[in-house]
Amino acid sequence: MAKLIIVIFGASGDLTKRKLMPALYSLFYTKRLNDDFAILGASRTTYSDESYREYINKEMYHFLDKSLQDKEKIDEFIAHLYYKSMDPAEENQYASLKDKIDTLGGAHFNGNILYYLSTPPVLYGKIPLYLRSVGLNTKESRIIVEKPFGYNLESALALNKIYENVFDEHQIYRIDHFLGKETAQNLLAFRFANGVFEPLWNRNYIDYIEVTAVENLGIGDRGGFYDKVGALRDMVQNHLIQLVALAAMEPPAIFNADTFRNEIVKVYDSLKPLTEIDFNDHIVRGQYTAGHYKIGYREEKGIPEDSRTETYIAMRLEIGNWRWSGVPFYIRTGKQMPTKVTEIVVHFRETPHQMFHCSKGNCPKANKLILRLQPNEGIVLSLGLKVPGSGFQIKNVTMAFDYNQLGGIPMGDAYARLIDDCIQNDPTLFTRSDAVEASWRFFDPILNYWQKHPEAPLYGYPAGTWGPLESEDMMHYHHAEWTNPCKNLTDTDKYCEL
Ligand code: BG6
Secondary structure, eight states: OOSEEEEEETTTSHHIIIIIHHHHHHHHHTTOSOSSEEEEEEESSOOOHHHHHHHHHHHHHHHSOGGGOOHHHHHHHHTTEEEEEOOTTOGGGHHHHHHHHHHHHOTTOOOOEEEEEOSOGGGTTTHHHHHHHTTOOOTTOEEEEOSOOOSSHHHHHHHHHHHHHHSOGGGEEEOOGGGGSHHHHHHHHHHHSOTTTGGGSSTTTEEEEEEEEEOSOOOTTOHHHHHHHHHIIIIIIIIIHHHHHHHHOOOOSSOSHHHHHHHHHHHHHHBOOOOHHHHHHSEEEEEEESBTTBOOGGGSTTOOTTOOOOSEEEEEEEBOSTTTTTOEEEEEEESSOSSOEEEEEEEEOOOSSOOSOOBTTBOOOOOEEEEEEESSOEEEEEEEEEOSSSSOOEEEEEEEEEGGGGOOOOOSSHHHHHHHHHHTTOOTTSBOHHHHHHHHHHHHHHHHHHHHOTTSOOEEEETTSSSOHHHHHHHHHTTOOOOOOOTTOOTTOOOSOO
16 A cells, blocks of 8 residues: 555646656655555546557656666556546546545555645646645645745736645645756755855856757747746746846755755845836846747647737846845846857956956956856856966956766756655755745746737747847946857757857
8 A cells, every 4th residue: 555645637748748758757666655656547538558658658758867767667667657537627536636646545544645736737726725625734744835826926826826725835846847856946055055156146246147058949839828928937937037036046054954945035036126217128038939940939739820919038137235236137038049058147346446357369368167057967157267378468367167076976857856855854956835936926027028918029030040149239338248058959069169
């Protein structure tokens, strides 16, 4: 009999086969999941336990890291899978879900259930209520909810109310998988385990900070979802702002779920609200058009010909507190860019006086610190040094550190880490209700403005380029510039431009 039952709503969907099953398997493989667990898929597609096992078994070989593909282990894992065909939007189907859970748990089951909501967001408000209606919101249960949590501030507040009426806050896990990335956590170690950077980490020494999370893919089969959401809700309101918080937060006195998440909320609360005047000057929205042999967004499956949904967004943010006053944070995200990269670039101020001059095309430049989250995770510091020979020709060089050098046993991807934390009842790396609300509070006026002003600028950019030229103009206007890494960055590439 199972002592832990993991119920996945949306079990026949994309996320389950791509991320959740490989993550659960990697926990099983590394013995983080004991033998007495059951995974119960609950979705509309019709499967039996047997046919669901066959389906997942096949997908495992597509989506599981090659190093983990051990046939015997996969077969063992698959034997823990069960399936319940049901429509999670129908309350009357939850009694039979309960029967199935009771059968899997047996007479001595203590209600240790982990629900994973990987459904379309419209169901996020219904499932907890229906679980409660049949008593499935047990004291021992936890619920993981995918992003976006809410569509705007109002809906996020309403959702939080529903969840808080059904579960205690410590049972609610709002997932943002960026926080599960090893290198996002390393940013905290980098900042708070090393004294050398702390004195420099403020407005006195930092000129501006860039946060980039771009991808070289389009929206694939997610047109129906994506067109309703857009880049701001999909990436900025959660992932990007989370990275800003990690770069900007104060160190908590002790590190635990409450103190860490308190500091994140303080950053969100300190974001300087943007006014309508800023919406055009400090925000650039874009949508990819055909280019580099790729189709444009409006030609993608499920996208209306006149869609004005943004697939790119660049913004200039400011944090109004003592540490950061006057330091712009430039953030950007986009689909169909030249490469996939997520990184934070810290631009230090120039030396107060420059005694060396440009020579043979080399000019002294301000130092940059690049914290790369993916791919080829690492840290790069740019320094100006003298080229050997006569005169003083200053050239920019890099000092690079590669995370691979650290060794250790990676736990698999971000989802494995986060699901494991949830099983261990550790909510530190999940978003608390007040953080979701604070983030929406900041972004809501922008979304409202776009809704009221559909004619607000939306710039086209050819697929495979670095976004609308207007985003370059926004930077140049403020004497800043984006750091674009090499095209087609791969795991072995070094920085081609600093
Ligand atoms: C998801 C977004 O949360 O993050 C996707 O919904 C995006 O649109 C993805 O592609 C990017 O995540 P990662 O881990 O691949 O950088």
